[in-house]
Amino acid sequence: MSEPLLPTDPASIGGHRLLARLGAGGMGVVYLGRTEAGALAAVKVIQAEYADDPGFRARFRREVDLARRVSSPWAVPVTGAAPDAAEPWLATAFVPGPSLGEAVTRHGPLPARSARALARMLAGALGAVHQAGLVHRDVKPGNVLLAVDGPRLIDFGIARATDETALTSPGIVVGTPGYLAPEQAEARGAEVGPASDVFSLGCLLAYALTGRPPFGGGSADALLYRTVHDDPDIDGAWGDDDPELRRFLLACLAKDPAERPTTERIGAELVEDAVPAGAPADWLPEDVVRGIADHAARMLALPDIEPTVAGEAGAGDDGDRQSPSRRRLLVLSGAALFAVAGGGGAWAVLRGDDSRTDGTDGTDEESGPRWAIGIQADLSGAGRAAGRAQEQGARLAIEQYNARKPGKDATGGPDWPFRLALRTADDGGSAQRAPAAAKKLIEDPDVLAVLGPTTDTTAEQVVGAYDESLLPLLTLSAGGMMMTSNKPRSLVLCRPGDAALSVPIAVHLAQQAAKDKEMGRPGLLQDRTAQTYAWESATITSLLLRQSGMPAYPRVIPANVEDMKPVVTDILKAGTGSFVYAGYAPGAAKVARELAAAGFDGPRLASQAVLDPRFLELAGDAAEGWLLTSSFVSAADTPKAADFSAAFRERFGGPPPYYAAEAYDSVNLVIRELVKGTKSVKGVRTPPKRAELVGLLRRSTYAGITKTYAFDAEEGTFAGQGVFLYEVKDGAFRFLGPAPTGA
Known part of the structure; x- marks a missing residue:
């Protein structure tokens, strides 16, 4: 499982913002990192004292070189490395699933069909390893991670080229006893080759099918002896049902390397229940698939990340540090996952904070309190079309509200108790800029609720900060699975999720x-x-x-x-x-x-x-x-949005783009709940507190021009009907x- 970062940990390494610790050993730490583009990575960082050892650095440089040679859908790829940095590091694509060993321990042995698919995909990974002129030398259940779309072979730390002299001393056994070929068990280094990985694959598959290693347990010496001299124990209920698979396993576990099948032959023989070069999404039993999703949720439900003090960049850092507010990365839990049966002229006025004094934005002191709704959006980056659309829709709703004439509601109280301003924060669609944009709105005491951010990447950076401040955050376009697992207290999803x-x-x-x-x-x-x-x-x-x-x-x-x-x-x-x-x-x-x-x-x-x-x-x-x-409509083609479309065209000089109507609806929802929650004592009106407004919004049902908005009162997820077809x-x-x- 992931663990919180320590105060001594760096905030970023080689362009990766570090999110959590995945593991630590005597020689270094493996972190969970995220690139600016939003990709997750496992970042291995070597401690400086080992980096000072020329031999160790040579071995690490070699590991990087070997891992980079392998290209397969079923082998975790290297995404970056700096073996010559003061603190050398290596980044690989992050797979949040459990290892094969963890899955078998928790859910029991795999059925024969799953083992066939597993064998074929791992044979493909090993084939790529061998084509690169390498031998993995440590194929075991702990080095195979499971994902719904297939397994991933990891850890090339002790791999070696087939044509190079072993870096280890003669007579040293390299690998994991119980999953080694006889030639490895007897340290016959010159004989270790691709066939050795096939033997290890046979051991791994036997474990997957029976729940136990084929040469039993016990001390390393006993395991090595049985590997060389004893027959493998592969008896299980599956054997009677699939004699062909049994014969295949025994061939992989042959003592003589020459009698073992090649990875190419494995790929040709295991055709049934496997897909040529891809993986069926249903290759695993449902309980294992559900377990993968639960494991991913636990791995990615990260603790809060403390702000980083500028100027404390660690060795190997790329200098791109930020000082964001605390935030947490949220994911959809496995149970929830599987329950899912512009006018250019106008833009010059829209980019910054409101500064007009004509009374249309709440600056007229005679109109009463100046309260505000914020919008954090990409107004200048790659997603600016959606960000500007949301900004314009929100602005139109506030301007229309402020243009109303005061009146009385059914109880005799004012139905227009305040004026509103719109405060904008442009994050440019950048994960690095998002925390500062959020901080700007969070620290503004007049801001009572915020729309945005525009993208999942930026939303993931700031959900925790908004949650900590209990400032309502209404998302219109971000809707991925990284949003709801930890039950955020302030999030209100105004759209169905991607699932x-x-x-x-x-x-x-x-x-x-x-x-x-x-x-x-x-x-x-x-x-x-x-x-x-x-x-x-x-x-x-x-x-x-x-x-x-x-x-x-x-x-x-x-x-x-x-x-x-x-x-x-x-x-x-x-x-x-x-x-x-x-x-x-x-x-x-x-x-x-x-x-x-x-x-x-x-x-x-x-x-x-x-x-x-x-x-x-x-x-x-x-x-x-x-x-x-x-999750959004075409306002021009939605009858209920006709008046909005006409007003939008008049205000901004063109038809409303995607997301403008949803922003208009969301602001009107906030306004309605603000009106309901506003209190008046001796003529002084006070708005509901931020936390109180979260509760009002989550318990509300609102018939907008795009859809009916309803929410889960506990988690703030969208509970209405709102998926459309184009x-x-x-x-x-x-x-x-x-x-x-x-x-």
């Missing part, structure tokens, strides 16, 4: 299958470029399709794949009748072009991240017909209205 956007995809395909009995199984492509978003979308879609009796044909591709033709061809060859893409717009455009070139015109679907102008630009005519789910038609996104929610 909910996958539900209509499964429902739509079920409806299509009911009409066309001959329609083939759905193809499902997870693009790791989109990291957690793609994993979440693919996992939920796969689960729901399976529950609907339509198991998908899934494939997973590494990040930043340029040529989509091989994977698209493979999916179409499986006889798929529909295609679901989990990832970002640029990747979807590549897939769309390949599908069009292949003449595929079946249903093609994706969720909100693809609803991006780049998809239309990059895909061209190939985008036609794609269906996309979203279709690409004539080169544009056409709004179809509410998405289907039942077959």
